[in-house]
Amino acid sequence: MSSFTLDGADVAFTEGQTIIEAARVAGRFIPSLCAHPEFPAHGSCRVCTVLVNGRPMSSCTTKASEGQVVESNTAALNRDRQALVQMLFVEGNHFCPGCEKSGACTLQSLGKELGVTSAGFAHESPTRPVDASHPDILLDFNRCILCELCVRASADVDHKDVFALSGRGLHKHLIVNAESGRLADTGMSLEDKAMTVCPVGVILKKRQGFSTPIGARRDDVQTPRQRLEAGRKP
Amino acid sequence: MRSASDILNAHRGDPTRLVQILRDAQHACGNWLPARVLSEIARGLGLPRARVEGVAGFYAFLNLKPVGRFRVLVSDNVTDRFAGSAETCGALCQRLGVKRGHVRSDGRVSVDFTSCTGLCDQGPALLVNGLAIPQVTGERLDQVVRLIEADTPVDEWPADLRRVQDGVRLQGPVLGATLEPGAALHRVLHASPDDVLATLKDSKLRGRGGAGFPVATKWETCRTAPGDSVVVCNADEGEPGTFKDRALLMRRADLVVEGMTIAARFTGATQGFIYLRGEYEFLLPHLNEVLSKRRAAKLLGTGICGDRGFDFDVDVHLGAGAYVCGEETALLESLEGKRGVPRHRPPFPVTHGYLGRPTTVNNVETYADAAVIFGLGLEAWKALGTEQSSGSKLLSIAGDVERPGIFEVPWGTTVREVLKLAGAGSVKAVQVGGPSGELISPKELDRRIAFEDLPCAGAIAVFNESRDLLEVVVNYAHFFAHESCGFCTPCRVGTHVATRSLDKLRQGRGSSAELAELGTLTRLLRDTSHCGLGNTAPNAWRHYLDKFPDDLARRLQAGFVPAFDVDAALVAARTARGETP
Amino acid sequence: MTAKVRVATTSLAGCFGCHMSFLDIDERILPLLERVTLDRSPLTDQKHAGPCAVGLVEGGVCNEDNLHVLREFRAQCQVLVAVGACAINGGLPAQRNHFEVGDLLRRVYTEEPGLTRRVVPDDPELPLLFDKVRPLHELVKVDYFIPGCPPPAEAFWAFLSDLLDGKEPRLPKGAIRYD
Numbered sequence: 002m003s004s005f006t007l008d009g010a011d012v013a014f015t016e017g018q019t020i021i022e023a024a025r026v027a028g029r030f031i032p033s034l035c036a037h038p039e040f041p042a043h044g045s046c047r048v049c050t051v052l053v054n055g056r057p058m059s060s061c062t063t064k065a066s067e068g069q070v071v072e073s074n075t076a077a078l079n080r081d082r083q084a085l086v087q088m089l090f091v092e093g094n095h096f097c098p099g100c101e102k103s104g105a106c107t108l109q110s111l112g113k114e115l116g117v118t119s120a121g122f123a124h125e126s127p128t129r130p131v132d133a134s135h136p137d138i139l140l141d142f143n144r145c146i147l148c149e150l151c152v153r154a155s156a157d158v159d160h161k162d163v164f165a166l167s168g169r170g171l172h173k174h175l176i177v178n179a180e181s182g183r184l185a186d187t188g189m190s191l192e193d194k195a196m197t198v199c200p201v202g203v204i205l206k207k208r209q210g211f212s213t214p215i216g217a218r219r220d221d222v223q224t225p226r227q228r229l230e231a232g233r234k235p
Numbered sequence: 236m237r238s239a240s241d242i243l244n245a246h247r248g249d250p251t252r253l254v255q256i257l258r259d260a261q262h263a264c265g266n267w268l269p270a271r272v273l274s275e276i277a278r279g280l281g282l283p284r285a286r287v288e289g290v291a292g293f294y295a296f297l298n299l300k301p302v303g304r305f306r307v308l309v310s311d312n313v314t315d316r317f318a319g320s321a322e323t324c325g326a327l328c329q330r331l332g333v334k335r336g337h338v339r340s341d342g343r344v345s346v347d348f349t350s351c352t353g354l355c356d357q358g359p360a361l362l363v364n365g366l367a368i369p370q371v372t373g374e375r376l377d378q379v380v381r382l383i384e385a386d387t388p389v390d391e392w393p394a395d396l397r398r399v400q401d402g403v404r405l406q407g408p409v410l411g412a413t414l415e416p417g418a419a420l421h422r423v424l425h426a427s428p429d430d431v432l433a434t435l436k437d438s439k440l441r442g443r444g445g446a447g448f449p450v451a452t453k454w455e456t457c458r459t460a461p462g463d464s465v466v467v468c469n470a471d472e473g474e475p476g477t478f479k480d481r482a483l484l485m486r487r488a489d490l491v492v493e494g495m496t497i498a499a500r501f502t503g504a505t506q507g508f509i510y511l512r513g514e515y516e517f518l519l520p521h522l523n524e525v526l527s528k529r530r531a532a533k534l535l536g537t538g539i540c541g542d543r544g545f546d547f548d549v550d551v552h553l554g555a556g557a558y559v560c561g562e563e564t565a566l567l568e569s570l571e572g573k574r575g576v577p578r579h580r581p582p583f584p585v586t587h588g589y590l591g592r593p594t595t596v597n598n599v600e601t602y603a604d605a606a607v608i609f610g611l612g613l614e615a616w617k618a619l620g621t622e623q624s625s626g627s628k629l630l631s632i633a634g635d636v637e638r639p640g641i642f643e644v645p646w647g648t649t650v651r652e653v654l655k656l657a658g659a660g661s662v663k664a665v666q667v668g669g670p671s672g673e674l675i676s677p678k679e680l681d682r683r684i685a686f687e688d689l690p691c692a693g694a695i696a697v698f699n700e701s702r703d704l705l706e707v708v709v710n711y712a713h714f715f716a717h718e719s720c721g722f723c724t725p726c727r728v729g730t731h732v733a734t735r736s737l738d739k740l741r742q743g744r745g746s747s748a749e750l751a752e753l754g755t756l757t758r759l760l761r762d763t764s765h766c767g768l769g770n771t772a773p774n775a776w777r778h779y780l781d782k783f784p785d786d787l788a789r790r791l792q793a794g795f796v797p798a799f800d801v802d803a804a805l806v807a808a809r810t811a812r813g814e815t816p
Numbered sequence: 817m818t819a820k821v822r823v824a825t826t827s828l829a830g831c832f833g834c835h836m837s838f839l840d841i842d843e844r845i846l847p848l849l850e851r852v853t854l855d856r857s858p859l860t861d862q863k864h865a866g867p868c869a870v871g872l873v874e875g876g877v878c879n880e881d882n883l884h885v886l887r888e889f890r891a892q893c894q895v896l897v898a899v900g901a902c903a904i905n906g907g908l909p910a911q912r913n914h915f916e917v918g919d920l921l922r923r924v925y926t927e928e929p930g931l932t933r934r935v936v937p938d939d940p941e942l943p944l945l946f947d948k949v950r951p952l953h954e955l956v957k958v959d960y961f962i963p964g965c966p967p968p969a970e971a972f973w974a975f976l977s978d979l980l981d982g983k984e985p986r987l988p989k990g991a992i993r994y995d
């Protein structure tokens with residue numbers, strides 16, 4: 002089997018795997034946000050940037066190849082990652098104490114993992130509406146990190162195309178598939194794959210918030226890194 | 236008025252033509268795209284409605300909210316600024332009775348800024364409903380106001396007002412070429428692919444759009460890749476201060492199409508596109524005429540030059556206001572009717588381009604150069620240039636010079652020589668290659684325009700002693716923030732954060748904290764952005780920070796300065812209390 | 817024995833929850849007090865800060881008075897620490913940031929039912945509200961941040977212990993919380 006090195010450790014891969022996929026299978030954690038094991042790489046958050054033979058590349062879009070020297074856990078890369086996470090925090094409105102997703106949020110756990118203690122940059126404080134039109138589902142756009150996982154899940158798995166992105170630059174935003182602009186007028190339902198993929202607290206099931214006590218939530222029990230490393234082969 | 240279904244039929248209901256369809260629909264709907272119309276288009280094309288809205292929302296010239304029936308956009312390149320564009324904008328707003336960024340209450344007109352429209356040698360310039368109006372000051376400004384108040388459709392405005400000069404000041408082998416249409420093509424027609432390849436290699440022709448990739452390698456990879464290949468001419472020319480493709484398309488469009496046809500002959504492509512930036516809509520009738528003439532002369536279409544196996548035709552696609560669509564993979568997305576978001580590479584367009592087919596994407600000038608090489612012969616070409624940069628280069632020079640315009644010079648010409656040609660007086664700095672290029676100081680004027688030293692896709696902007704360089708930097712940084720496609724975090728957020736730091740510096744409210752932040756952003760954007768736009772955006776400020784320390788030092792505060800204006804932030808509460816602030 | 821280190825604390829637009837959590841270090845307060853003298857703090861009721869080594873500030877900046885106090889802290893404290901969600905990103909009070917503050921004042925003081933005197937309070941003693949609630953780092957230089965709503969007692973303890981030992985303060989992983 003072919004292999005590359007990740008921070009000095011050998012990582013085996015099969016032909017066609019990306020660096021982050023191979024690392025994941027080997028139980029080695031590379032921080033990421035928009036990558037999801039069930040979907041093709043997106044490559045937008047840039048958090049998974051690593052050095053491949055000394056050159057910065059996103060590990061979710063770069064194919065593994067024999068003998069690559071990959072560095073991930075370096076002080077400089079972790080500083081870059083901190084800055085990227087901070088950018089996502091200031092771009093939206095993230096108030097974790099009042100967020101139903103707190104404790105099971107990939108952005109939050111990544112911030113903690115990287116030792117982010119403040120937003121660093123000045124807050125954008127954008128005004129973004131909440132869509133509560135749907136009887137069962139709430140959309141809180143304030144927390145969207147534009148990873149397109151919901152877009153992809155709804156298109157490729159649910160075949161409903163409920164979501165899309167519009168605007169560009171800092172004005173890029175999520176929209177739903179209805180002339181009214183309201184989720185209630187789309188085909189979205191609780192059974193959709195798109196209900197399950199949001200890494201942050203945008204797509205929420207109504208009337209079930211805060212049901213898990215603090216201390217017992219997903220990332221309280223095990224951080225994403227711990228979960229991944231628990232699967233590491235000796 | 237054309238209905239949505241007429242428009243869809245005219246485009247054969249082809250979803251890859253979505254950007255063209257939206258442009259036409261907007262034209263038919265009074266300059267914007269009502270929600271109902273988007274739904275109709277989506278139904279007609281069998282696309283999800285949200286996807287259609289997402290595409291419309293991407294392009295600056297497509298409007299999801301009403302704008303004026305006359306939409307006036309003032310070019311906001313820094314050289315336009317220095318030529319008085321802000322005054323022009325202010326005068327238009329005042330005379331027309333409208334606030335910038337708003338629509339007049341009768342719906343007649345709206346006025347706003349837009350990114351550089353490529354008329355820097357004829358600024359301040361406007362786009363009115365997409366059509367270019369150069370030199371809008373004085374009597375010409377009065378005329379614009381009168382025509383809008385008289386409700387005269389833009390197509391009926393006096394030709395003189397709409398006339399754009401090609402701006403050519405100095406010709407070389409390309410601009411001065413007197414080749415008959417088809418002359419270069421005939422030479423290729425009877426040569427073997429190996430001979431054509433050998434000539435291309437020998438010519439050392441490199442792409443003129445910025446990156447300088449060897450043309451021989453690109454064409455050969457495309458030729459040998461499996462699938463029906465495609466030839467695309469990148470006429471997006473969005474880099475502020477670049478307007479040399481405009482001149483080529485005005486004066487030598489035939490040569491450009493000839494170059495594309497040679498590429499098609501070599502790679503086996505049957506389909507070709509010119510992706511023309513929306514700002515150059517005024518060139519569309521001319522380009523279509525050139526294409527028709529070539530079809531009539533059997534230089535395009537089926538059985539070109541009587542060769543029954545040689546079919547190739549070219550379609551012009553218009554952009555809709557997005558600099559990033561000059562990046563070749565974003566361009567292809569746009570050609571396919573999508574949001575102009577750059578693709579992941581590899582695979583590269585040469586193997587997986589337009590609709591997954593092998594695609595040769597080259598700059599306008601590159602195709603013209605190829606035609607000249609085959610038409611005039613290698614020797615004439617190789618006589619010009621340097622070791623790694625052969626032939627000539629078109630430069631578009633604007634700013635503080637007596638003779639702004641287009642100069643075709645041999646590669647290797649020094650900046651000093653270039654400035655002399657254009658008639659520069661005192662020089663504080665020169666921006667070479669546009670905002671994503673390099674700002675050079677007067678100490679560097681002997682550097683050469685060449686891939687070996689100062690690569691340049693065409694733009695040269697000259698700033699004299701009276702100019703505030705920080706105004707230049709701030710303008711460029713805002714350009715990138717406005718044009719970021721928003722796909723990746725560092726560029727989407729970072730370009731915007733940079734504008735805030737730089738605005739603060741410009742206001743004299745900056746300190747070492749801003750410099751540290753800009754340093755972080757420089758590294759982050761360079762190393763982690765998804766495409767060239769984000770990678771090179773820091774060039775807008777880093778050269779200034781590095782090379783003009785004295786200029787910078789004058790503007791820095793010693794201590795910490797709040798992120799916002801503290802007094803202004805109290806005005807609302809004072810007013811609510813009834814105090815006069 | 818070395819001289820005691822002066823520490824000041826205050827709450828701006830906060831709820832005193834961070835202070836409460838600080839007190840959750842429980843009996844460890846005793847050894848801490850052997851090394852620390854409290855200057856201005858709700859715990860001492862002293863109204864102005866003198867020169868201090870460390871200033872801990874909870875709450876964001878919502879009005880003029882908050883800014884005044886924050887500046888005093890910044891001027892007096894060698895090390896300024898933003899403590900808790902509100903100090904770091906505005907927190908709960910910043911939920912008003914999506915409304916225009918003038919509208920808010922008019923709505924609350926002149927339009928709500930049951931008001932007897934329909935005017936926006938204009939006593940000069942009352943501090944003016946800022947248009948938005950802002951985190952500390954947008955107004956003064958902040959040296960360290962201890963996040964959480966409130967930060968766990970463990971975070972205060974670890975942070976102050978490091979600082980008092982002359983080490984670069986570091987929050988242990990589990991002590992970084994955003995809620």
Ligand SMILES: Cc1cc2nc3c(=O)[nH]c(=O)nc-3n(C[C@H](O)[C@H](O)[C@H](O)COP(=O)(O)O)c2cc1C
Pocket residue numbers: 441442443444445446447448469470471472473474558559560561562563564596597598599601766767768
């Ligand atoms: C943000 C961005 C904008 C670009 N704009 C243009 C452009 O307007 N015209 C152009 O020819 N190339 C542009 N390019 C370069 C193209 O991606 C591509 O390299 C070029 O079209 C290839 O043609 P060439 O080899 O003939 O230069 C741009 C690149 C980036 C990253």
Ligand code: SF4
Pocket residue numbers: 094095096097098100101102103104106107108109144201202203994
């Ligand atoms: S989405 Fe995540 S980071 Fe954002 S407020 Fe919710 S828990 Fe915090």
Ligand code: SF4
Pocket residue numbers: 144145146147148149150151152175198199200201203204
């Ligand atoms: S809603 Fe969630 S899944 Fe969808 S783009 Fe936003 S962050 Fe990603």
Ligand code: SF4
Pocket residue numbers: 559577718719720721722723724726727764765766767768769770
């Ligand atoms: S760097 Fe990223 S956000 Fe910027 S234009 Fe390229 S893909 Fe879009």
